Amino acid sequence: MGRRDIDYQEVHIGHAMPIALVDCNNFYVSCERVFDPKLEGRPVVVLSNNDGCAVARSGEVKALGVKMAEPWFKMEKLAKQHGIIALSSNYTLYGDMSARVMSILSTFSPKQEVYSIDECFLDLSGFDPQSLVAYGQTIRKTIKQHVGIPVCVGIAGTKTLAKLANHCAKKRYAGKDGVCDFGRYSATQISKLFATIPVGDIWGVGRKISEKLIGMNIETVEDLRTANSSRMRQQFSIVLERTIKELNGISCIELDEADTPRQQIMVSRSFGQEVSNFDDLSESIAYFANSAAEKLRKDESVASGVCVFIQTNPFKGKSPQYHRSVVIPMGEPTGDTVKLVNVAIHGLTAIYRGGFSYKKSGVLLMGLQPKEAIQTSLFDDFAKQDKSNKLMSVMDSINRRMGKGSMTIAASGTKQRWAMRRDSKSPNYTTDWNELPTAT
């Protein structure tokens, strides 16, 4: 009989160690609006690479029912009907805006975890519990004034609950004016509120898990909160068990301030058009390996292995499918573009098969370590290594000064037939649907 290992009556959600989750609203769209106020009040989407999918939607677009990551071609008709403005992503701009937002937010707490480009956790323990809502309002006002970006603030005792509180603030389920503090609610109110929120809205519960949960009649946040966590661990994973505990105010996921270097670096892209021959693929692989190596050196890391993959278009079910990858260990961990590119192309020769239309390729640098930690082998030629380091430094500084891509390796080619598709729409198309000639 469903013995429960948590006494729910005793749990006071949101009190113990308040954590705030500050999340920018429709971040990419909001960034664009800062620099083009005409976009205000109008339906706007920002598209992913290749103009593939919607990665950010304004409130007006969400109201039209456009889902996150929805392919552009599927909403094109709707877009035309409602004059949706579609913009290509400008990652340089978003990165810069993010840095400004995060820098200001860091002044609101001694402990900050930057969780993604548009959100961060702030440790608010020690603050007056009565004043947290007002504090959240101050945060919102400050960011809006100084950067022009609207944010919402969720406050609760665990990270999972803070995410949920933020969700409530955004959806206006609870809280007002973009701030929701679960600490202001009684246990009964929380239960009622949670019973209205779909289980899939919880941080850590994605499509697969939520489908399975709904199949077990666990449909709302409240259903999951009161589920038997140890039994759920057996049927799902330790991750879901932690989520359930966190929903009950038991902190299992610590605030992580550490700025740890990445463990792997992936550069991959879908092609603007499919390519079949080896030379085109080889150019793309060289280009991606070069780009990955640049990131690697920016992190001051070296890679001990390279993974190369190529694949056909999985959405073209009728065409013959092929996807394959290979991992090549580096003899010695390195950050040298020339070595990494050569190894990557060598890997490509091992997996390439003619007769397929390839849609995507990529390079993954793995086994990353801090540069200073590498053991140089006895047989290594120090002069040679020094020369390689100097060459890479020159290359990086030229690209910093003259702009990305000024200096690259010849193998990445000049034809680049695989490059991202951007010419499929004229500039006007992507800035204003109203400028489109109407179909006849």
Added chain:
DNA sequence: ATGCTCCTGCGAA
């Protein structure tokens, strides 16, 4: 038994 590495699945933004 125990500890690894590799690979896959999942989730997140």
Added chain:
DNA sequence: CTAACGTTCGCAGGAGCAT
């Protein structure tokens, strides 16, 4: 006219292998 569907990261857990 048609066809058109992102990228990058970490974690968990199982398989396979070595000790």
